[in-house]
């Protein structure tokens with residue numbers, strides 16, 4: 001069934017609202033709270049919740065105006081219900097539930113990771129099962145996506161998340177928090193072979209990752225000195241090489257018919273090139289959403305809600321926000 005869905009995302013430091021219908025993006029509005037957290041060097045949950053609260057309803061109005069729709073035109077309201085910072089999740093969830101209640105429409109709670117996982121299906125016909133490399137500030141996972149609502153975790157990080165490692169390197173190189181994009185930009189002007197940083201677990205049997213040793217090696221190099229461009233480039237090369245190796249292994253072992261990358265780190269072009277190579281070698285196609293839909297956004301919530309709804313998932317209004325919510329716990333019934 002074709003529905004028009006409004007999705008709200010507020011699990012970290014982006015307040016975002018998206019409207020989607022019939023596989024098309026009708027509106028995309030987002031407000032990043034960078035300025036509010038910068039001086040603390042990281043996201044402060046209490047400040048984040050307050051900022052979501054003051055931004056969310058205005059973004060809903062703006063998104064509706066962009067789409068040329070009224071509240072009564074929306075068939076389905078959705079919000080990310082976790083995993084994420086609970087104070088922020090509560091804001092988006094309550095707003096979406098209130099709007100659904102006021103408009104007499106349905107509401108669906110969306111898992112933030114599932115929203116990242118399904119986002120690329122909005123831009124291309126992707127065959128199932130596909131191998132998903134999901135990498136954001138809080139997660140690094142290799143997941144076999146059998147279909148909407150059916151996810152198998154194949155590997156994860158044993159310590160830091162991949163995006164977190166990019167963020168820590170950014171901080172060491174003098175950038176403000178969530179500086180993954182800055183590291184990529186800096187790396188573009190450096191020599192990726194200048195420093196031989198470790199590639200943790202690259203030859204291990206399993207599909208798990210570890211990034212803390214790499215982060216420490218970068219810290220030691222920053223203390224010793226060296227061009228920031230070369231350090232960034234050598235770090236990025238090490239991270240991308242490890243990811244490429246695990247993805248190749250997972251493609252072979254899982255029999256996946258496509259490779260998909262999602263989450264903030266999937267907007268990294270060096271990573272995308274490596275994943276394209278890995279996919280080609282395995283004889284499958286590589287898919288990723290445009291960079292602005294790899295990072296947190298409201299359209300991914302709306303899109304996942306529509307797919308879950310069409311797959312028969314009914315979450316109702318009595319949903320609790322969840323700081324932790326593994327993909328493997330999702331079901332369509």
Ligand code: KG4
Pocket residue numbers: 012135136137138139162163164166167178179180181184263264265266267268269294295296
């Ligand atoms: O998915 P996302 O927007 O939020 C979370 O759910 O965490 O991901 C944000 C993460 C941050 O760690 C950020 O530094 C990283 O993704 N990131 C990048 C790039 N753009 C964002 N990491 C590497 N290269 C990038 N271009």
Ligand code: ZN
Pocket residue numbers: 112116136137263264295296
């Ligand atoms: Zn995210």
